[in-house]
Amino acid sequence: MQKTLLTIALSASLGLTATAAHAQTLEAVKEKGYVQCGVTGGVPGFSAPDANNNWAGLEVDFCRALAAAIFDDAEAVRYTPLTSQERFAALSAGEIDVLSRTTTWTMSRDTDLGISFIGTMYYDGQGFMVRKADEIASSLDLSGAAICIESGTTTELNAADYFAANNLEFNVVVFTDQDEVVKAFEDGRCDVYTTDASALAAERSKFANPDDYIILPEIISKEPLGPVVRQGDSTWFNIARWTYFALLEAEELGVTQANVDEMLGADNPSIKRLLGVEGDFGAPIGLTADWAYRIIKHVGNYGESFDRHVGPATQIGLARGLNALWKDGGLQYAPPIR
Amino acid sequence: MSIAFVRTDMAPSQSPPTRSSGLVGWARKNLFATPVDTIFTIIGVLFLIWAVPPIYGFIFPTSLGGNAVAPGGTVEQCRVENAGACWAYIAARFNFFIYGFYPISEYWRPNIVFAMGAVLIVPLLWPAIPYKGINALLFFVVFPVVSFYLLNGGVFGLKPVPTEQWGGLMVTLIISLVGIICSIPIGILLALGRQSDLPIIKTLCVMFIELWRAVPLITVLFMASIMLPLFMPQGMTVDKLLRALVGVTLFASAYLAEVVRGGLQALPRGQYEAGASLGLSYWKRMFFIILPQALKHVIPGIVNNFISLFKDTSLVSIVGIFDLLNTVQAASSDIDWASPTQAVTGYLFAAFVFWIFCFAMSRYSLFMERRLNTGHKR
Numbered sequence: 001m002q003k004t005l006l007t008i009a010l011s012a013s014l015g016l017t018a019t020a021a022h023a024q025t026l027e028a029v030k031e032k033g034y035v036q037c038g039v040t041g042g043v044p045g046f047s048a049p050d051a052n053n054n055w056a057g058l059e060v061d062f063c064r065a066l067a068a069a070i071f072d073d074a075e076a077v078r079y080t081p082l083t084s085q086e087r088f089a090a091l092s093a094g095e096i097d098v099l100s101r102t103t104t105w106t107m108s109r110d111t112d113l114g115i116s117f118i119g120t121m122y123y124d125g126q127g128f129m130v131r132k133a134d135e136i137a138s139s140l141d142l143s144g145a146a147i148c149i150e151s152g153t154t155t156e157l158n159a160a161d162y163f164a165a166n167n168l169e170f171n172v173v174v175f176t177d178q179d180e181v182v183k184a185f186e187d188g189r190c191d192v193y194t195t196d197a198s199a200l201a202a203e204r205s206k207f208a209n210p211d212d213y214i215i216l217p218e219i220i221s222k223e224p225l226g227p228v229v230r231q232g233d234s235t236w237f238n239i240a241r242w243t244y245f246a247l248l249e250a251e252e253l254g255v256t257q258a259n260v261d262e263m264l265g266a267d268n269p270s271i272k273r274l275l276g277v278e279g280d281f282g283a284p285i286g287l288t289a290d291w292a293y294r295i296i297k298h299v300g301n302y303g304e305s306f307d308r309h310v311g312p313a314t315q316i317g318l319a320r321g322l323n324a325l326w327k328d329g330g331l332q333y334a335p336p337i338r
Numbered sequence: 339m340s341i342a343f344v345r346t347d348m349a350p351s352q353s354p355p356t357r358s359s360g361l362v363g364w365a366r367k368n369l370f371a372t373p374v375d376t377i378f379t380i381i382g383v384l385f386l387i388w389a390v391p392p393i394y395g396f397i398f399p400t401s402l403g404g405n406a407v408a409p410g411g412t413v414e415q416c417r418v419e420n421a422g423a424c425w426a427y428i429a430a431r432f433n434f435f436i437y438g439f440y441p442i443s444e445y446w447r448p449n450i451v452f453a454m455g456a457v458l459i460v461p462l463l464w465p466a467i468p469y470k471g472i473n474a475l476l477f478f479v480v481f482p483v484v485s486f487y488l489l490n491g492g493v494f495g496l497k498p499v500p501t502e503q504w505g506g507l508m509v510t511l512i513i514s515l516v517g518i519i520c521s522i523p524i525g526i527l528l529a530l531g532r533q534s535d536l537p538i539i540k541t542l543c544v545m546f547i548e549l550w551r552a553v554p555l556i557t558v559l560f561m562a563s564i565m566l567p568l569f570m571p572q573g574m575t576v577d578k579l580l581r582a583l584v585g586v587t588l589f590a591s592a593y594l595a596e597v598v599r600g601g602l603q604a605l606p607r608g609q610y611e612a613g614a615s616l617g618l619s620y621w622k623r624m625f626f627i628i629l630p631q632a633l634k635h636v637i638p639g640i641v642n643n644f645i646s647l648f649k650d651t652s653l654v655s656i657v658g659i660f661d662l663l664n665t666v667q668a669a670s671s672d673i674d675w676a677s678p679t680q681a682v683t684g685y686l687f688a689a690f691v692f693w694i695f696c697f698a699m700s701r702y703s704l705f706m707e708r709r710l711n712t713g714h715k716r
Contacts, residue, residue: 044673
């Protein structure tokens with residue numbers, strides 16, 4: 001999630017190509033018969049190969065939902081694993097149709113690189129992990145505690161700012177390598193380990209006794225991770241954006257993969273509109289009226305996807321937190337379909 | 339007058355004193371010859387006592403007195419304090435390390451390719467087996483074509499498998515084999531070109547070699563995978579694996595060219611002149627007189643190049659191609675096998691596989707050197 005010189009150097013040339021954009025991504029996708037989706041090289045819960053060597057994860061589910069909406073087949077996706085340096089160039093060059101790769105939404109990326117973020121699949125942010133035995137309940141209790149940090153990262157700066165703003169004593173132990181940091185924390189050389197909350201959870205699952213550690217509820221930085229498409233193709237942008245909204249809307253209305261067929265007969269007009277029983281909201285985005293039904297039928301709603309890949313029941317064990325629906329006190333909010 | 343004693347038979351030979359023979363003698367000679375030797379021996383033994391048991395405990399399973407979890411074990415066994423290597427994880431994800439994302443139902447296709455490669459390459463490398471010409475034709479022409487269509491599919495009713503789904507050891511072998519096989523002719527031609535009397539050819543070859551030798555392989559791969567797509571017309575893409583293959587091959591041939599040139603320069607001028615005085619054409623001179631001698635000189639250098647090329651293929655992981663190393667890295671984030679030694683075990687496995695191939699290559703080159711050693715042995 002860091003910006004490299006290369007990205008900056010490329011942005012100028014990207015700007016040129018992107019304005020010449022393909023206004024016809026949907027046609028091209030329909031013609032080749034699959035969605036080409038850029039993913040990570042393996043971030044557990046977000047996009048990683050599963051036991052059967054298939055890509056799986058919260059962000060992979062977005063690509064599957066997109067394929068389901070277009071082809072009525074969630075498997076009509078091909079995945080291109082990309083490094084963080086390659087990802088924007090691959091998108092701009094048309095090698096992939098959508099980038100769903102733990103990409104942080106920032107202004108410079110959104111405005112400078114000829115790409116458009118379609119929403120926030122996961123509100124990540126920097127958190128703190130401590131030992132359960134230390135009985136620390138809040139990050140405000142961390143004054144003077146030894147904190148393990150990877151040097152030269154924004155993580156270090158965020159933590160320093162947070163401690164200064166809250167008048168806490170900042171006692172930092174710096175390492176040059178992520179693995180060293182984890183090892184030092186596990187060996188008890190420091191009391192606190194801080195990095196992005198999703199990474200904290202993934203590292204915790206590798207400990208011999210994951211239950212001995214807790215992740216504190218405070219999140220001290222903003223890392224909204226979302227899928228990205230090329231700028232300049234508004235049809236494709238709308239399809240991607242409303243695929244994301246449909247996932248949220250379905251959860252809000254209680255439509256799940258299991259009950260979606262029953263829900264076709266529901267009286268709630270919102271559900272009728274979502275599932276295409278009433279009105280045709282698919283036509284303006286170049287899809288069929290049952291586009292959202294297909295998504296839920298094949299992939300499920302956002303909550304189901306979350307629980308399946310990163311939720312409390314999984315090894316990663318992330319709480320919904322900021323990613324709960326707006327009515328449950330979170331930030332996930334979809335405009336109504338009408 | 340004394341009677342002289344003359345032995346009529348040989349005195350029976352006695353075994354040397356125990357202090358200078360057998361194990362004791364060997365130890366005195368090699369381990370405790372001087373006080374300095376004794377000190378180093380003691381330090382060495384202490385080091386082994388310190389280092390070997392933990393390594394042994396890490397690598398070998400509980401049934402052999404170690405801490406490792408043998409294949410067939412569960413993730414819970416791996417997820418303990420002071421756990422050894424989690425071999426159960428390697429066994430569970432073994433297919434991923436070999437085939438990457440290749441569809442499980444289609445594994446027979448890479449298997450046939452592996453088998454075909456083995457059947458063709460063994461007789462090719464074994465000097466005593468005849469029909470080298472047909473064998474070479476099969477291996478260098480038929481095998482790549484058949485393998486490509488078999489792996490890629492889309493013909494004869496085979497399910498298409500795009501190269502994004504290729505991975506693991508399969509891709510490592512593809513990249514290194516293509517790199518090795520294609521770089522030999524290109525490298526030789528470049529080396530000859532560099533020695534040529536024709537200024538244009540000479541300049542082009544020098545420029546090519548110096549350009550590719552002057553940039554790191556990682557830069558080449560980055561250029562191929564990031565910059566190249568930006569220069570192409572919209573919607574036109576060249577396969578990512580192909581781009582890496584071309585990059586690796588050109589890079590390897592530039593290095594090989596310089597090794598071959600070393601061999602060419604080692605030949606006395608008389609060899610060139612002798613060929614010319616027989617009235618042989620340039621190509622005949624090169625192929626029948628110069629190159630057979632020159633290449634023989636530089637076998638260690640060539641194999642050295644191949645070994646380093648084989649290991650360099652792991653760099654393609656940074657452009658998102660799933661070679662052996664990258665599959666190991668990706669699997670190390672497999673949450674179902676999350677355990678303290680998951681990553682270390684994976685890297686150990688990758689290192690072992692790389693070692694097997696590199697060691698085999700190095701032994702084969704030694705064998706070839708000895709066999710071709712006709713009058714140059716030092």
